[in-house]
Amino acid sequence: MAHVLVIGSPSLDILHFNGQTQASAGGAGMYTAMAAQRSGAQVSIFSPCPEPMPDVLQPVAARTQAWLGPIVTPTELPRFEISHQGDEAAYLTFFIGAEADLTPEMLPDDLSRFDCIHIIPLGNARRQHTFLQACRQRGAKCISLGTFIDSIINDPEVVRASMAQSDVFFMNEKEAIKLFGSVDKAATWPGKTL
Numbered sequence: 296m297a298h299v300l301v302i303g304s305p306s307l308d309i310l311h312f313n314g315q316t317q318a319s320a321g322g323a324g325m326y327t328a329m330a331a332q333r334s335g336a337q338v339s340i341f342s343p344c345p346e347p348m349p350d351v352l353q354p355v356a357a358r359t360q361a362w363l364g365p366i367v368t369p370t371e372l373p374r375f376e377i378s379h380q381g382d383e384a385a386y387l388t389f390f391i392g393a394e395a396d397l398t399p400e401m402l403p404d405d406l407s408r409f410d411c412i413h414i415i416p417l418g419n420a421r422r423q424h425t426f427l428q429a430c431r432q433r434g435a436k437c438i439s440l441g442t443f444i445d446s447i448i449n450d451p452e453v454v455r456a457s458m459a460q461s462d463v464f465f466m467n468e469k470e471a472i473k474l475f476g477s478v479d480k481a482a483t484w485p486g487k488t489l
Contacts, residue, residue, distance in 0.1 A: 297336045298360065298408065301328040302426055303415030304342035304394040305355055306373035311387075320351045322373055323415035323441055331413075332358045339409070341402060343367040343393035364401065367393045391418050399429030407434035411463075416443045420450035424457045431460070439463035447473045 303324030310317045324342055332338045339361040348356050349369045356362060371393040378385045395418060406412060412435045417423045423440065430438055440461045447454050447470055454474060458464045466474065471481045 297410040298339065299328075299331045299336045300339045300341060300363075300406065300409040300412045301331070301415070302341045302397075302402075302412065302430075303327070303417060304373050304392070304397075305340070305352055306375055306392075307349060307351065307369065308374065309376040309388075310379065311377065312379040318351060320355060321375060321377075323443075325352075325355055327413050327415065327441070329355065329358065336410075339363060342397065343371060345369040345372055363403065364397065365393070394418065399426050402426075402429060402433060405434055406430055407436060409435070411437040411439060413439045413441070415441055416446055420446040420453040420457065424453050424460075427457055427460055437462045439465065441465040442470055442474075444470055444473060 301324050304322055305320055305325035305328075306322035308319045308321035310319050310321075324340060328338045328340050337360045338358065340355075340359055341363045344362045344364050344366050345352065345368065346366050347369070349372075373392045373394050374388070374390040375386055376388040378387055397417070412430050414423055414426050414430070417426065420442070423446070427438060427440065438461050440457055440463070442454055442465070451474060468478055471478050475481045
């Protein structure tokens with residue numbers, strides 16, 4: 296069974312949709328970790344670890360092999376308030392919290408025990424790239440990355456450099472259009488399309 300380490304924090308979100316408001320676990324770290332676990336992988340998370348564990352994150356903790364990272368209060372976790380209108384999502388509030396305090400120096404010295412490491416955007420492309428480099432130096436076998444539109448707008452060259460240095464790179468259609476001009480032009484290196 297593959298063991299995946301996800302670098303990035305779950306968040307405590309407030310969602311507005313169909314005239315309803317709902318508290319929810321969220322965050323790219325949580326979604327990636329739970330998708331990998333659901334696909335049959337063992338999953339560990341490197342992120343701030345809340346104590347006590349909020350009820351909404353109990354299912355995440357129960358499905359996680361290990362939760363690595365500094366201990367924080369639940370109020371220090373990332374929090375987002377998101378309004379969903381059809382296929383569009385708008386962030387009403389955006390609090391990155393203790394995830395902004397994570398540094399590559401906090402990672403385990405030897406990452407070769409993980410079959411794959413996935414690094415979420417971490418708030419900006421430069422931080423993500425720094426974690427990518429640290430993971431390579433610590434023996435990561437396979438590294439996957441995700442991006443988000445603000446990283447592409449603010450640091451497209453850093454996003455391209457990270458993409459070139461990763462083994463797997465995820466982006467949605469809007470992100471691909473912003474980075475490459477069109478989905479048809481999306482490529483990891485000359486002659487290789489996504």
